[in-house]
Amino acid sequence: MTAQAPTTPLGPGTDLDQVFELAQQLRVDSVRASTSAGSGHPTSSLSAADLMAVLMTRHLRYDWENPDDPRNDHLVFSKGHASPLLYAMFRAAGVVGEEELMTGYRRFGSRLQGHPTPVLPWVDVATGSLGQGIAYAVGIALAGRELEALPYRVWTLCGDSEMTEGSVWEALDKAGRHRLANFVAIVDVNRLGQNGPTELGWDTEAYARRVEAFGCRAITVDGHDLKAVDEALTVAADGRAPTVVVARTVKGRGVSEVADQEGWHGKPLPADLADRAVAELGGLRRLSVRGPRPPAGAPAPRPAAGPVELPRYEAGEKVATRAAFGKALAALGARPEIVALDAEVGNSTHVEDFRKAHPERHFQTYIAEQQMIATAVGMAVRGYHPYATTFAAFLTRAHDFIRMASISRITMALCGTHCGVEIGADGPSQMGLEDLAMMRAVHGSTVLYPGDAACAVALTAAMADLSGISYLRTTRGAYPVLYPPEETFPVGGSKTLRRGDEDAVSLIGAGVTLHECLAAADELAADGIHARVIDLYSVKPLDTETLAQAARETGALVVAEDHHPEGGLGEAVQSALATRGLAPALAHLAVTRLPGSGTSAELLDDAGISRTHIVRAARSVAGR
C-alpha cells in the first residue's frame, strides 16, 4: 500500500463519492493510529466516520488555520474515546501531520492524548468522562445565542452508551428550554458499548422519543447513508430548533472482521488484522479537506467595563458572607465578561443580586448542578468569566464536571454557600462538610474561605482575575464585620487578628470558626492566657510562613474548622507545618460526628468546634 498523491481539498461542493473516500481515509487513519499506539478505540471511530466526513466537508464552518476565530463553529467529541477519528479529521484538515498521528497518538509528551484535551488548539474541552461533552456544547451554544449574537453552531458527537447518563438529559432539557437552534448533537448509535449491547440497542425511535420529550428536534438517520446524513445535517443546521441526529451505525463499520462484533471495544486491531482492515478499506489516502468557512464580518466588540463599585460594610455590622458575595458579584457585573450561573437557589446564595442587576448575564439552570458547571465551562470556552454558585453540599453533585474542567484548564469561579454545621436547623443533607477536601484536590484550584463580609467582597473580586478554578466557601449566618473596607486580602495570605509577645497559643480558624477563635481568645485573655488568632481565609494556597512563625513563637496551635477532619483546613495546616519540619503541640477540631438539626450555636458546640472547645483545647496544648 502506498499513499495516494495529494488532491484538491474536499469541500462543500465535493460529491458524496469523494466524501465516502474521506470517510474511508478517516477509518484507515483511525485503525493505523490506534494500532501504532497499541491502544485506543478504533471500532468506536469507524462507526462515526461517515457522519464526521459529511460534517467536516459540508457543514462544519471552521477556519482550521485560525482556531481562535470567534466565528468558527465548535465541534465537541462527547464520545472522547473516539479520539482516533478526531485526530484523523485533524490530519485531513491538514493541521496534524502523518508523522504526528502515527508516532504521537497516546505517547508520552504528545498532544494527541488518549482522550482529547485543549492542549490541541482545535479542542475546546477535555472529554472522556461520558455525558459531559454534550453538556459543554449546550453551554457554548447558550453563549452564542444569548450573549454573543454570533452565528456559530455547536456540533457534538455522542456515543449511544453515554445517553444513560442523567447529565445528557439535563443538557437536552436546557437546549430545549432555551431553543438553542445553533445546537446539534449527533448520536452514534452503534449498538455496542464497552461491555456488550447498550441498553437501547438500535432502537433509534426510543432515543428520538426521549429527545422530543425533552424539547429538542430528533432526526433519525442511517449513519452510513451519506446522502441521508447530509440531508439530516442540513435540516439540523437550519437554525430552527435544537436538534439531535440519531444515527444508526455499525460499530467497526468497514472492517468485516470486527464490524458489529462484541469484544472489540477499546482494543486496537492487531497488526495483521490492521493490515487487512486497511486493505479492505481501500488503502491509504491523502485526501485533504477545506469545508465551509465561517461567515464573514467581524463580531461586535464586547462593551467596555463600567466602574466596579464594591459594597462596603461597617466594622461590627452583622453580615453573612453569602450576602456580601452576592452584592460583590452584582457589582462585578460591571465587567461585561462576568456571567452568573444559578441552580434555583439564588435567593439563598444571593446570586439573585446579580440577576437583578444584570439579568441578561444571569442563567438559571434550575436544580441541575452538573449542567450549571457545564454551562459555566461552555461560557468560559467563549471567553466569559463565570461564577457558578449553589450550596457547598450540592457542588458535590458536579464533582466529575469540576474535575474535568480542571483538565480543560478552564477558568471559572465557584461559590459554595451554607457550609458546615453552622447552617443549623436544615440538617446534614444541606451542610457542606466535604467541600474543602473536594475543592482542594482539584488540580490547580484556589480555595478561599472568608470570615467576614469585607473579606468576602475582596475575595469575590479577586476571583475575577484568577486563572483556573477558584472556590469561595461562604457561611449562612450573619457575623460581625472584622475588617475595614480598605483591607486587602492577597490570595495565599492570612490575617493575624490578635498578636502579642506573650502569646502562648495560636488559634487558627476560617469562616465561622474564626469568630469562635476570637471569642475563645477573649475568654482565655480573661484568664491571663494570651492567644494569637489567625484568619486563614486562603486555604489553598496557604500562608505557610505565618503558620510556621506562629508555631515557632507560640509552640501550640489549635485549628478549628466547620468541615470533616479529612482534607480540610486542619490537614492543610498540618501538611504545611510538616514541610517546615515543625511539630507544635496541635489540636485539630473538626466535625467528626454525624450532625442533626439545631441552632448554629448548639451544632458548633456539639461538633466540638465552638469557643468552649477551642478554649479547652488551647489550655490543653498550651499546658495551661
Place this chain on the structure above:
Amino acid sequence: MTAQAPTTPLGPGTDLDQVFELAQQLRVDSVRASTSAGSGHPTSSLSAADLMAVLMTRHLRYDWENPDDPRNDHLVFSKGHASPLLYAMFRAAGVVGEEELMTGYRRFGSRLQGHPTPVLPWVDVATGSLGQGIAYAVGIALAGRELEALPYRVWTLCGDSEMTEGSVWEALDKAGRHRLANFVAIVDVNRLGQNGPTELGWDTEAYARRVEAFGCRAITVDGHDLKAVDEALTVAADGRAPTVVVARTVKGRGVSEVADQEGWHGKPLPADLADRAVAELGGLRRLSVRGPRPPAGAPAPRPAAGPVELPRYEAGEKVATRAAFGKALAALGARPEIVALDAEVGNSTHVEDFRKAHPERHFQTYIAEQQMIATAVGMAVRGYHPYATTFAAFLTRAHDFIRMASISRITMALCGTHCGVEIGADGPSQMGLEDLAMMRAVHGSTVLYPGDAACAVALTAAMADLSGISYLRTTRGAYPVLYPPEETFPVGGSKTLRRGDEDAVSLIGAGVTLHECLAAADELAADGIHARVIDLYSVKPLDTETLAQAARETGALVVAEDHHPEGGLGEAVQSALATRGLAPALAHLAVTRLPGSGTSAELLDDAGISRTHIVRAARSVAGR
C-alpha cells in the same frame, strides 16, 4: 381552637370525606410544626397533603408498629424538605406524638430533623439533596422484584423542581428497563420552586411525555381531587408497570394567603398567619390512621451462605489488584447477601467475574454512576451488602449520592479501579487523582488501598463485614504478589516490608507506589543506605503507631502517592504524625502536574513519584 376527640382510625374503607379531614389535619400539623420551629417548608407540604392522605389510608401497606417488617411497603420522601408533612403523617399513624412534633421538629437532639433521616424507624434513607429519593426508591424496588420476590411496593413523593436533576431520569430509565411494577413515583407539581416558577410549571403533559419516553407509565391527575387521586393510585399499584403519577397541585393549598404565591418557599408562617391558616383549614384534629396492612405470609428465608473460597496467588506472580478484587468478589458471592453493581465497565473493573458466577445478583446500571450508587443504597436498605464499582475517576460522578448515603448510615462497599497516573495511555480523564480525598472525607468511611493481589483479596473480603461506607482503591497494571495467601491485613494496620536497626529513612507507599518504594529501597541499599518500607494499605483508619515508630526510629520519611497532594495518603500521614507531635524530615511526593498520556513508567516518573524520585527524596531527607 381545641383538638377534637380521638376517633376510630381511618383506614381503607374510610370514605373520602374523612380522608379530606385527614388531609386538612396533615396541613394543620405541617403549619403548626414549622411555625413552632421557626423554620421549614409548610407550603411544600400543603400541596402534597391530599396525595399523602389518600396514600396512607387506602394504599400504603404498612405496619406502623413494625417498621422492620420486610413485607411493608416503602415510602421515600424524595422531596425531603416536605418533612412537616411526613412527620404529620407519622403523628396521624400514632407513632409520633403531639408533643414531639411541636417541640421536636428541627430542634437539637430531636429525631425530627429538618430533612428526614433514618434516625426515624419509618425512614429508609436520608433525603434533602433533590433527585435522590426517587433513585433510592428504584433500588429498593429492584431488590423487591429481582432478589426477594416480595410483594412490597415502593412509593416515592417527588417535587417538581427536582425533575430537572439528571439523576431522576437515570432512575426512571432503570424503572422502565426493569419493568418495576412495584414502583410508584408521585410528582407534586405545585408549579413553584424555591425561587419562582419551575421550568415546566403546570405542564403535566410535558412531564408525562418524558416519563413515557423513559419507559414508565404516566398518569396525570388533579392532586387535590381525592377521588381522582385514589383512582390514580389504584391504577399505579395494579402491578402492571412502573408508574409516575403526575399530580397538578397548588403550593400552599388550603391557606388562601399563601396559596400559589411566590415568596413562601421554605418559610414558616408567622404565628398570626399560622393561626388564621389553622382556622381556615378547620382547626385542630386528632384523626388517626390505620391503612392497609402488608400481605400475610412470612418471607422465604435467605439461602444459607456457601463456603467462600478466596483466590490465592503465588508470590512474585504479576496480578492487577483490580483482577484480584474481581475474583475475590466472585468468591464472596457464596454469601447470599452480596450483590454487585456495575456501570458498564465490568470487563475493566473485573466485576464481570461476579456476573459470570452470580448473574442473578449482578446489576448492570450502564453508564449511570449516580443510579449505580442509588441502587446500592436501595439494596442495602433491604439488607443486602452491595459492592458498587467503576473507575475511581467516575465515582466522583456520584459524590453527592455517596455523601447522602453516609447520612443514611448505609453499609456498602465501593471499589474504584484505574487510579492514578499509573493507568497510562488513556490520559487524565480516566485517572482517579481525587478519589482518596473524596472518600476519606465521607463520614464514617473506611479507605483501603491494596498494594498486591493478596492484600486486595483480603481487603475485598474484609469489606463484606465492615459497617458504613468502605472504599477499595485498585490499580490497572499487574504487579508482583508480595504477600503469601495466609497473610492477614487488619483494617487500620500496615505492613513493614523492609526493616532493620540501621534504617536511615522510611519509604511509605500504597498501591503502585509501594512497588516503587521497594525498588527505591533496593537502589538505596546498593549504596549502603538502609530504608524501611511501609505498605499503608489502610488509608483510613491509619496505623499511626507504626508511622510514629518509623518517624522516631528513622527520623526521615518519604511518602509517595499516585494522587493529588491534597487529602490523600501524604496528608493522612502528616496529620497522624502531628497528633503525636512528630515532625520528621519528610518528603511528600504526589501528582502536582496535569498528566497526559504515556506508559505507566513514564507517567510515574513525570509525576515525580517513581523509584528515581523516591531515591532522590530519601537521600535528601536522610541527609545522605
